[in-house]
Amino acid sequence: MTDTTDLAIETEGLVKVFGTNRAVDGVDLRVPAGTVYGVLGPNGAGKTTAVKMLATLLRPDGGRARVFGKDVVKDADSVRGRVSLTGQYASVDEDLTGTENLVLLGRLLGHSRPAARERSAQLLTAFGLAEAADKQIKNYSGGMRRRIDIAASILNTPDLLFLDEPTTGLDPRSRNQVWDIVRAVVAQGTTVLLTTQYLDEADQLASRIAVIDHGKVIAEGTKGELKASVGSGSVHVRLRDPERRPEAERVLRAALKAAVTLEPDPVALTATVDGHGTDLGAAEQAARALAELARAGITVDSFGLGQPSLDEVFLALTDRPADGTPPPNPDRKGTTA
C-alpha cells in the first residue's frame, strides 16, 4: 500500500495538545479507500480529537494529515467537499424538523430548493423517517436521531464518511439498524472511518482496525492479525455439576498451564490457550484438556474453542505494562472496555 492515491486517509505523527494533555500523541494512520476502518479505544483515548482534525474541525499541533491526498490544513476546503461527519452528538438542529434539517443542508450543498426537498423526502423514506419528517428532532428517539444524522451526512454522497461513535447510547435494535446502514453506504463505495469503544462493533463492520489508547496507536492491522498478535484462543467449558467446578479448574490449569476464569454462570469456566511451552496447536491442547477432565470423572456438557475476542485483544494490549511481558489478567475482563 505504497500508492498514495489509494489511501483515503494518511497521517504522519499527528499531534493535538490541550493544555498539558496530549490528546493525540503522534498518530500514524493509513486508511485504504473503499473500506471501513475502525478506530477502537476507550473513552478519552483521543479518537474524537483525531477525527475532528481529519474533518478539518481542529488544527493539528504537529504532524500532517491528508485526506485523498489533500492536506487537511492547507487544502481544508477541498477536503470539506469530499467528507461528511456524523459526530458523537447529533449534528442536526434539534429545534428544526427532519425535513427542514435536510432541506437546509441540501441548500447549503448547492441544491435548488425543489431538488433539496426531493432529496430530503427520498432520504427520510429510505431511513424510515417519513412519518417523523415534520416533527422536531428533539422529539426523536436516540435511534431516529442517529438515522437522520447519517441521512444528513450522505445528502451528497461523500467519498469519506466519519462516524464518531455512531451507536454509543443506542439500544441493540437501533444499533443493528445503524450497522446495516453503514454496510449499505460502504457497499456504494464510500470509505468509512468509524470510531468506537465497542469491540463487537469494530469486529462487525471494520476490515482494518487501529487500537488507540492515550492518544497513541498501540496496534493496527486486520481483525485476524490483531487477534493473532495476542497468540491465544479460549476454551469455554460448561460442567453438569457446579460442585465439581473447583476441581475442574485445577485440572484445566494443570493441563493448559494457563489462567482459568470462573464465569458468573456457576457451571462455566473459560481458559486461555496460549500455546506456550508446547508444540501443540490450540485445538490439540484443548482436546488434551478435555481428556483430562474426562479422566477425572467430571462431566462436561458443552465445550467450545474460540479465537480470542477483540475484547481480549484490547485487554492484552492496554493492560500490558511498559516492558510488555505479562499476559492479560483475565479477572479484569469486562470492566475496562
Place this chain on the structure above:
Amino acid sequence: MTTVTTGKDPRQTDALAFEAPRAEDLAALLVGHERPPRPSALSASLTFGWRAMLKIKHVPEQLFDVTAFPIMMVLMYTYLFGGALAGSVSSYIQFLLPGILVMSVVMITMYTGVSVNTDIEKGVFDRFRTLPIWRPAPMVGYLLGDVVRYLIASAVMLTVGMIIGYRPEGGVAGVLLGVALLLVFAFSFSWVWTMFGLLLRSEKSVMGVSMMVIFPLTFLSNVFVDPRTMPGWLQAFVNNSPVTHLATSVRELMAGNWPAADIAWSLGWSVALVAVFGAVTMRLYNRK
C-alpha cells in the same frame, strides 16, 4: 464480554418499525448523484438566515425580547422621566423615542452571542463547519435573522410611541431611513457578540460580559438627556460614543433633518466594527 452502557434517553422507544437497510433504496440514493456546484456566499448566508426564521417559527417565545421588552422600555422611561426632564410626557417622547429605539435594539443584539454559544454546545455547529461553503455564512445568517428581529422591535416601539404621542416630522421616509441606519449599525455591532459567543465557554458568561458592555455603552449616551449637563470628562466619552452618533442620526432623520456628520460617524463605526470584530470572529471560528 463488552460492557454495553445504554444511554438513558427518555425517548428511547422508537415507535416506528424501521426495517434497515432498504439496501436497494439506499443504493439508488447514493449512486449517480451529481454534486451540484457550491452555493454562492449570498445564497449560503440567506439559507442560514432562513434557518433563523425557522427557529422563530418553532420557538416563538424567543420573540419576547423584541416585543414585550421594547414596549416596557418605551413606557417605563417615558413615564418615569417625561415629567421631570421635559415637563410633560408628550414633549419628552419626541426626544426619547428615537433614542430608546436605538438603546433597545442595541441591547437586543447581545442575544446573538447567546445563540452562537448555544449552537456550539450542540453538534450542529460541527456539521456547518465541515461544509464546503463560504466560511462566514453561518455567522452572517445569524445576523440576517437577527436583523428581522430588530425590525420587529423597531416596528413595535414606533407603534407604541405613536400611540402615546410620538409624531415624527420626517414622515414615513424619515422613519424608514432612521430604522435602516439603526439596522445597519445593529448588524455591524452584533459581530462583537459573535466573537464573545465563540470565545466564552458558557451562555451565562456571554450574558455577563454582554451586560458589562451594553449597559455603560447605551446609558452613557445622549439617549435620555442632553450631554451638556454632564461633567466634562463624561461629555468627552458620551459625545464620541457610537451610540450617541447613532441616536442623534436616528432622532434627526425621524424629525425630518439630514445629520450628515452623525450619519457618517454611525456608518464609519459600523464599518470599523465589522472589520475588527468580524475578522476576529472568523479567526476564532476557523481555529475553534
